[in-house]
Amino acid sequence: VTSPARIGVAVIGTGYWGPHLLRNLGTSDAFDLRWACDLDADRARTLVGRYSTIRVTDDLADVLDDDAVHAVAVATPASSHLEIALEALDAGRHVLVEKPLAASVAEGQKLVDVADERGLVLMCDHTYCYTPAVKHLRQVVADGTIGAVEYVDSVRINLGLVRPDIDVIWDLAPHDLSILDFVLPEDQRPTAVAALGADPVGAGHACIAYLTLRLPGDAIAHLHLNWLSPTKVRTTIIGGSRRVMVWDDLHPMQRLSMYDRTVTSVDAPREEQDRLRFSYRVGDMRAPALPENEALGAVVEEFARAINEQSAPLTDGRAGVRVLEVLEAAHRSLRRDGVMVGVTLPALDGGRP
Amino acid sequence: VTSPARIGVAVIGTGYWGPHLLRNLGTSDAFDLRWACDLDADRARTLVGRYSTIRVTDDLADVLDDDAVHAVAVATPASSHLEIALEALDAGRHVLVEKPLAASVAEGQKLVDVADERGLVLMCDHTYCYTPAVKHLRQVVADGTIGAVEYVDSVRINLGLVRPDIDVIWDLAPHDLSILDFVLPEDQRPTAVAALGADPVGAGHACIAYLTLRLPGDAIAHLHLNWLSPTKVRTTIIGGSRRVMVWDDLHPMQRLSMYDRTVTSVDAPREEQDRLRFSYRVGDMRAPALPENEALGAVVEEFARAINEQSAPLTDGRAGVRVLEVLEAAHRSLRRDGVMVGVTLPALDGGRP
Amino acid sequence: VTSPARIGVAVIGTGYWGPHLLRNLGTSDAFDLRWACDLDADRARTLVGRYSTIRVTDDLADVLDDDAVHAVAVATPASSHLEIALEALDAGRHVLVEKPLAASVAEGQKLVDVADERGLVLMCDHTYCYTPAVKHLRQVVADGTIGAVEYVDSVRINLGLVRPDIDVIWDLAPHDLSILDFVLPEDQRPTAVAALGADPVGAGHACIAYLTLRLPGDAIAHLHLNWLSPTKVRTTIIGGSRRVMVWDDLHPMQRLSMYDRTVTSVDAPREEQDRLRFSYRVGDMRAPALPENEALGAVVEEFARAINEQSAPLTDGRAGVRVLEVLEAAHRSLRRDGVMVGVTLPALDGGRP
């Protein structure tokens, strides 16, 4: 018998990310994990293992026919998100969807609308937003610690799998764009984007890409995405007017560093303007102690909280749509040799973010 | 009495770079260092020191009136290069000029033409090209070790002086562009460039810039230039079809790393194309032992060799002009919000590089 | 019904290491995982989770009464190893024991003797010996790649739990000593050890310790063990006469580096001996590509292989006894203010290692 306090849940898709969802939902006290569903049932069966009571199926209908299932976590390819998530929403289930939310802005918006209509939780698994590092970054931006954000530079490169179905932007940029969406103030979200790329190995689409985003207030954000680099780098610099954060996600001990080294313009007597125009502050660096939590554990707890409290999760479907809007604008720029393309931010529902 | 075997030389400009020129020319057996010349004679006097026999002047005419001076090294601001270098060439002296060669392509080309007419050496001090690391990079590209160059990614950022007179592209890109010019094969030089930047501190010009260069054969090169970063990074990745070089100029021990990790497309039976299209090679990494030479010492020796052998130096005025051509194209792009702008490579002298 | 091809197995002790054993035994095709046993049955139950068919007990007798259990993996505190492992061996079960094998040489030898008498596998879980890095180190020593081992320097420090029951040597040195035992040739095992330590926080035993081991041939090995260091370091240098290996277990990408930089003495004419006595080779560095396997997976496969083939495992009980011999000698030295103490290597069974 399922505990009444627990949310019955199923994982749809047991490929790359599914195992992590299974493990975290399976150890959460908030959930009762009932199904692992995959078109390849053998893969699902292998994954749950020989000693598990979790049921396995290759048919989504089996899952949705189970009244004890209140929510599903979808970790299938993005092209199938719309169909699966819609079916689950139509069946009255809350939905957690892997990034990116869907294959287009229109599809993502459709999911948002249906979830709204039905009063169901639609959450986007922007996992990075639940890491201690990104939560800290959001905090120091929000509370003014680092001042106004002036520039963001992110490098996400390694020898990655050259995906046959999607390009490197579609594969990697959702990470950075969801982090930006989470960390930047609402009024400093990207307004335009330029994208350039290259396909030196003949993949049929970009394997290397550079995205430059305009942010309000002459700020800039830049992403370097690369499947071909032999070295793995995951570093983001967030330059503020008062301090600068450097996030090195691969550093074994010092993931976040806050530098008190900044340049600011100062008023100077006219005759000395050339020499005195800038003030350089070279202060200490501080690396905050961060807890060592698994981000996905926080994701499933936030999903449970949103369901139980009937409120929007931190990374809701709207956040997923905003990420898709930048992705689509980037691809329009890419096809036009890097011209700057505006990111449309339609007021979907009367101005709510 | 000057040794007849030694080339009499003077240093013009004793600001940031002048001291290094003085030291290297002063210890070279090829040169007889006679003058330090600066509009601020006190600065020049302080620099040569209390125990020196090197003469000091604030007047270039003093230098050029000295028949024992055969060559000058110019380390003044770029805006004065044309005037000073022209005066020296007109007076029959060989000239070594700091990067960038001049303030515009037209000025640089003028210097090349005059030096050619008079049969004098015009050398550009592209110092990085004389480091053991860059010489090694040029070698592994030239001899096919790394295969065809597919991408170049360079990051040159630190908390630098915000220059009032020039932007960050003009300040830092000459380093990377001169390295690219030196390392890439002649037929793979940049054909177009897109540039975007930001000026968050109110300098009046870009303090952060991103340059994306198109290279023949769908290859790409990208530069990140930044005066505002609290961390100092000087890393260049050169991705080849067979191997990838990573140059970390700040690593205390392992500046160059050659990775045998690459992705290549492979022919696959039609029915398996999605799964087998790419081959991933993950082999060892090799870090070549490099000698510890000061690059500027090699620069002055190359200047001496070119003078004595009456032949073109490795980094001649033409190389300086090519760098200026990309710089000018980048600024045209910057003013047009990042559109891709062609780099003009006029056949200056019937096709000679 | 258990597959006849699978070895029925139970995990005894579900504290720090038990979860890892459960996970690896549970996903191995060689084993049928039947029990998780802990004096604290709730802890065991939490660990196997709500969706598991693995049985839980707080009574070892339950496990040994199950005829389908052929082997046990013991992950309890070292003080209980003798009793538990003996009971299992007496009941005819193969035994895998966490490091250290037992609480003393005498206890460890007792286990070896009993396992020998009964023809059962006694394996010591020297996990590090099954990492790709340590296997590579063993290989380059064995095949002569790095020449004769001249020195070993190992640093294993971090802000660790100050154990109330055992000192830092007993806690951390088994890692390094088991690695040394695995990597060094049989005839170059430690012959004597000196140990010094400090207890600045009042733990009642050493929280910082330095062990210096004499190896045959004027070679030396040194361990730095420290629970109080704010930084985490796990680096081992193995200096050979031809090459030197540096193993940085925390480096995200380059765990092993092989340096071709060595010093060797050379014969010189008598009159020049002062200047020419040494030859310095400064060659390239090579970082071998290593597979990314979980070591504990290889441990359980080796345990299965030894059981199925009825042969000694790579890290058998004798290896565990040898580690205990050095540990005991180190503690004798520690009590005598660091005097060098011989490691007794009795010929236990006619000379077999």
Added chain:
Amino acid sequence: VTSPARIGVAVIGTGYWGPHLLRNLGTSDAFDLRWACDLDADRARTLVGRYSTIRVTDDLADVLDDDAVHAVAVATPASSHLEIALEALDAGRHVLVEKPLAASVAEGQKLVDVADERGLVLMCDHTYCYTPAVKHLRQVVADGTIGAVEYVDSVRINLGLVRPDIDVIWDLAPHDLSILDFVLPEDQRPTAVAALGADPVGAGHACIAYLTLRLPGDAIAHLHLNWLSPTKVRTTIIGGSRRVMVWDDLHPMQRLSMYDRTVTSVDAPREEQDRLRFSYRVGDMRAPALPENEALGAVVEEFARAINEQSAPLTDGRAGVRVLEVLEAAHRSLRRDGVMVGVTLPALDGGRP
């Protein structure tokens, strides 16, 4: 004519360190650099260069005959320090001596005594003590920022020149011992030392050595010295009861890190003592901004200050003698296979440090 405000000075010995002394004395406004003296006058001549007015000689008498010479800086091998420094002191000159002060405690004490008798400055060039990092370390110990020093761990290894005349302890330990002497409070100086080493390359003396020093209060200091390591490491950890400093002298940007991660024992109810005995503080890390000064410049300024103010320099002859005392004790230990040997601290002059 020499400026009366300037101290006439000569450099004796123009080998490895002499050039640095020449450069720093030559650019200091406090000194008038008059001579470079070396048994090999050609070497001295090459060093001062073709454009210098500094006189060169191979005879110390020439230097001491020059009445305008008030002080000498001695950078010859340690075995000659006594003779040269004594001759200079006897001739009434202030003396700056390279580390180590002399070849034995007795010799060093002789120099101290003579300088005292004659009222002359005897300064030891413990260069590291004048780096911003070591000055900061001294400060945070002195002002209580890091609490009581509990342990020091220093690693100074690289592929160094195997010296034919002295072992690795004599070559490298003076650096660490002079730093310890400078940083530790007077009442926490080393009381005993154990030393072990190895000579795998047949140098005739230790090329690898480990020194363990007892400090008052159950504190410990440990030095790893190694000429054979292919990697260069210069790291010192100073563990305090409140904070821990980590000094990485080769880090291009973050030389000093102050960690707020410590373990302290706490009082606990008797029944819970096993679980609650220790408190772990895991706070932020702070890397102080340090100025970028050349240490040797500060050395020569301190030498000038001591001469002009007729007071003891920060690193006086007594500091040099204390370093020699630990060195001698270490060698006694080394010859006795690592037994702990007391460091004698005779009350040389009535108890003054």
